[in-house]
Amino acid sequence: MDPVTHLVSGALAGRIARDRLGTRAAYGLCLLAAWLPDVDNFVGLGPEAYLRHHRGITHSLVGIVAQALLLAAVFRLFGKAFTPLKTFCLALALLAGHLWLDMITTFGTQLLAPFSDARLAWGSVFIIDPFLTLSALTLLGLALRRGARGAPGRRLAAAGLALLVAYPLACHGVRTAVASAMPRVLAAQGLADRPFEVSPDALSPLFWKVTVQDGGRWLVGSTTALPAAGRPLEFDAFTRADPALLERLGRRASLFATWVWFAHAPAMEPAPLPPQGAPPGGGHAVRFLDVRFHSASPVLRGLAGLRDIPFAVTAVFDPTGALESVLYAGQSHPLRTVP
Secondary structure, eight states: OOHHHHHHHHHHHHHHHHHHHTSTHHHHHHHHHHHGGGGGGGSOOOHHHHHHHTTSGGGSHHHHHHHHHHHHHHHGGGOTTSOHHHHHHHHHHHHHHHHHHHHTSSSOBOTTTTTOOOOBOOOOSOSSOHHHHHHHHHHHHHHHSGGGTTHHHHHHHHHHHHHHHHHHHHHHHHHHHHHHHHHHHHHTTTOTTOOEEEEEOTTTTTEEEEEEEETTEEEEEEEESSOOTTSOOOEEEEEEOOHHHHHHHHHHOHHHHHHHHHOSSEEEEEEOOOSSSOOTTOOEEEEEEEGGGOOOOTTTTTOHHHHOOSSOEEEEEOTTSOEEEEEETTEEEOOOOOO
């Protein structure tokens, strides 16, 4: 989830912990614990390392235990209220809450690192959900107001924390209902028996993204929480990436091998040659993208800047078809030496 939602979860917990521990420093502990796994955004990871390691070890079950131990040791210095066991348990609960809020999106979290690099995702909530964040912020504001001292404020804060758990569960129920209705909708459009996936899109749970695997294409469309068989979906079509080509490119560039591991629904499309660094004598370029990050929501349709697909990588080939360079995140990435 976005940083605001993580920090709101910490502030809600801090409102309860302040009364229980008898110190305002509890807010510092809770806010830090709710945010800390995202420290991997600030450790100087390069573009390829970010793909590989963001939501990696700091977002794992092993990682949050280590972070909780660290916070318990640090906050022991802030006074006797922060007893080691109590502080460890509180920090661990908030760190686990951070993992929960990330797991409910589609980005993927390496929950089992360092034992496995599998990216696990539940995919029930869009990465920015104004319904969830604004509701939690409202409950936080009510819990902090002057008239909510003591038990009333704690109850409001507890309701905010409960919302952060209940809302994704409710969204999962809506997603399940949409998925159960989708075979009829797709059959009406001549897409019966095609593999498909329903995932959150901008302003879910009102709108949901439907990704259909149709032979050599990905079809990405938007549906509502109440899809109807008589209402056809409008699809954006993408060419599925050639697995053999991706494997070959992965052998020539580690960035491509990392990208293939990261991508969930890889697609490819022609791209213009870069203005600088184009191969002598011409050539061609191919852009690879993960349609998991393509939004089909009518909220964003027509807003080109917001509909650009992130995490795209471009391969530049010389006139003979040999890989000349790899471009990602505005940088050229090295190729492996061919033996």
